[in-house]
Amino acid sequence: MNVIGTVGLPGSGKGEAANVAEAAGIPVVVMGDVIRAECRRRGLDPAEHHGRIAGALREEEGDDAIAARTLPRIREAAAESDRGETVLVDGLRSTVEMERFREAFGDGFTLVAIRAPFELRAERLDARGRDDSDSDLEALRERDAREIDLGLGDTLERADVEIDNTGTLDEFRSRVRAVLGVDAEREEGEEGDAGEGSAATANAGGDGA
Numbered sequence: 001m002n003v004i005g006t007v008g009l010p011g012s013g014k015g016e017a018a019n020v021a022e023a024a025g026i027p028v029v030v031m032g033d034v035i036r037a038e039c040r041r042r043g044l045d046p047a048e049h050h051g052r053i054a055g056a057l058r059e060e061e062g063d064d065a066i067a068a069r070t071l072p073r074i075r076e077a078a079a080e081s082d083r084g085e086t087v088l089v090d091g092l093r094s095t096v097e098m099e100r101f102r103e104a105f106g107d108g109f110t111l112v113a114i115r116a117p118f119e120l121r122a123e124r125l126d127a128r129g130r131d132d133s134d135s136d137l138e139a140l141r142e143r144d145a146r147e148i149d150l151g152l153g154d155t156l157e158r159a160d161v162e163i164d165n166t167g168t169l170d171e172f173r174s175r176v177r178a179v180l181g182v183d184a185e186r187e188e189g190e191e192g193d194a195g196e197g198s199a200a201t202a203n204a205g206g207d208g209a
Helices: 015-024 032-041 046-061 065-080 095-108 118-128 138-147 150-158 169-180 184-193
Strands: 002-006 028-030 084-092 108-117 161-165
Touching: 002 015, 002 095, 002 150, 015 028, 015 108, 028 032, 028 065, 028 095, 032 065, 032 118, 032 169, 046 065, 065 084, 065 095, 095 138, 095 150, 108 150, 118 138, 138 150, 161 169
Parallel strands: 002 084, 002 108, 028 084, 108 161
Antiparallel strands: none
């Protein structure tokens, strides 16, 4: 099995990488879906309690709880895919999660760091405008700090591959396709089947903790 995990700070481009994978017919597993499912199981609104439940799962089941709960989703996605056994996993944060995937998939696991400077990420989040916090620079700095406290900085440093996302969208997509091992022609031919409104990409971007 070929499992490609992505790690990056908010606005770096993880969601767009997931879009590229889906357009190429590669299944995307979003780690944050584990948290959303647990919120619903506990009768809580994911939008309101996402971070708290992520923390609770780690306290109750260990620091690798979210990765452990993601593993069966990855295997199921690979089994159902028409594209062999390649799966993209969106939203790793900690080195503990990285190690859990390395233990499960061995050399079949590749961690990809997606990087972009703070100012550029802030511009992208402002343009995306999902909520008011996307245009708040201080809120983004605080969010970055929370992510780094969770170990995201160390995880970025230990990635197998790094993608610089400071150029054009086409350049970024080309770099992602190269990592995924797909060609532009196949993606363009299947693009209509994997739009931005799909279930996986709509929630792309990790566990929100």
